[in-house]
Amino acid sequence: MSVAIGIDLGTSNSSVAVYRKGKVETIPIDGRKTMPSVISCKSDGQLLVGNSAKARLYIDPNNSIASSKRFIGSKDKVYNVQNTNVTPVDVARNILEKIRVEASKYIGEEVKDAVITIPAYFTDEQREATRKAGQLAGLNVLRLLSEPTAAAIAYGLDKERNQTIMVYDLGGGTFDVSILRVENNHFRVVAVDGDSMLGGDDFDDAIAEYLMSKMKVSGKVRKSSVGSTSVQQLKEAVEELKKELSESDYADIIIPDIFGSHLDEEIDIQTFNSLTEPLLKRTIDKMQEVLKEAGLTKNDISRVILVGGSTRMRAVQEMVAKQIKQPFIADNIDEIVAQGAAIMAANLSAPDLDSTPVPIEVEEVTSHSIGIGMVDMQTDVFRVYHLIKKNTKLPCTGGEIGYTIHPFQREIRFQVFRTESTVPSDESKIGELRLKVKRPQASPSCAVALFELDQSGILTFSSAEVKRESQIVRSFEDEGEMNIPLIESMIRSGELKTEKVVIDTNK
Ligand code: AMP
16 A cells, blocks of 8 residues: 655645654655745746745746635636746646655655645635646545644544644634544544635735835735735745744844835834734634534633644734633644644555554534525525535535426526525625436426535535426425435435536636
8 A cells, every 4th residue: 555645735835744654754845844835937947846936936026926825726816927827726736746756755655645735714616726736746635634624633643532622723825713523533523614815924914015105105015926026025024024023022124225215114013913903803703603603612612723834923822812712832833734634644545554543533514505596485585595504514415406497498507606695696606507408398397406515525516307206306395405315325226317517607
């Protein structure tokens, strides 16, 4: 059985680990425990990944890409480096390829199998794009595992005691908060929440914009790392300042000759905290929400674990202590997610060999609700009916029956939404499912649409035409909801033949 690795594909930094000979080890890349998630393309076409690319971010920002995980899964984001179009999936692929090659060298055999971690709050598109990047990088993606779950596995493996853990994960570009029940190496995620557009980068931007306004430079720091040299120079200096403020109460930022002037400022921790307070407040709101969704209070939490580089900020640690309880801060904060993924990878690749760690069971949940838009017969209002609710155990299936309304109608359409609300909106619409009616007829035809989320939280759609008098339709009309176990058993027995449907995302 080949060795499987665990990869933490981070917004700012990535890391990789392996479980072998009874212990988990972090695999160094270019001699370091983490690698910057940065790529850079030189004018001769040479592609650099990691440390060497990060060094070029400052001297050649227009041909270097950082923090692109923020845009993974977005159809519209395309970078242009050395006159070539590059998507966030391409960037992730290059990073993962380098990791695969380095891990193979370190382990001494070709590595293919991997568990890749993702923010718990990633949508289906973001998950699908990450898996695709892994496949393009030559990896066999055993599972996408959420980062907080991976951290809890690495943290909780040797702890026998049953406990309820909250994982607060603030990285460079994303924020996740999860609540897990851990019982004898059974890790059950109870609830997740988060914001995939909130991380350390936003703290940097807030300070950079404050300094720019002091220097009377108009404009916003672009979210993308591809920008002018001055903006990039300021962002880098601000990140250093932020890190210094994690240790001391004052820090200086001095940059000669920037935006046509000199920058020489002292920033104290109070100014830093007040400028970034709105960002911290957003994480507090999410913590309260996740407790509510889990039906728990802060007194039910046995342990809070901090994960992600941005939890080194003192304001984060103090806030968590005040809101919930004194947090646990791992020594290996940058490695813990990859290590948890490596333990999961060892379990998935060789579950019954002596070489695996203590067998673990992991149950994760859906991070968003998915539904379809339909007119409410009673009120005549178009609303969203949720088919799969947030925090449902993965894998799971939801379904709906559609009917033709007009004689000889050839298609049944569903509008699909990802939202916690029942009010449909353009932003929450994922796309449209069009189910072809094979034999259009004068009387109404029916089709069942199935929504399946796999263990990694990736969504697929399928459908089957069914007769009006079929058991599925009868039970749906009697009970007012789909009988999923019945459908699953009919699929298994071959009685119901479903076909995959591709969602049309041109809204
Ligand atoms: P990660 O994605 O977990 O590697 O986290 C990266 C983020 O952590 C970046 O935004 C860094 O600026 C931030 N970070 C790393 N070290 C520190 C520190 N000592 N104080 C504050 N933020 C930090």
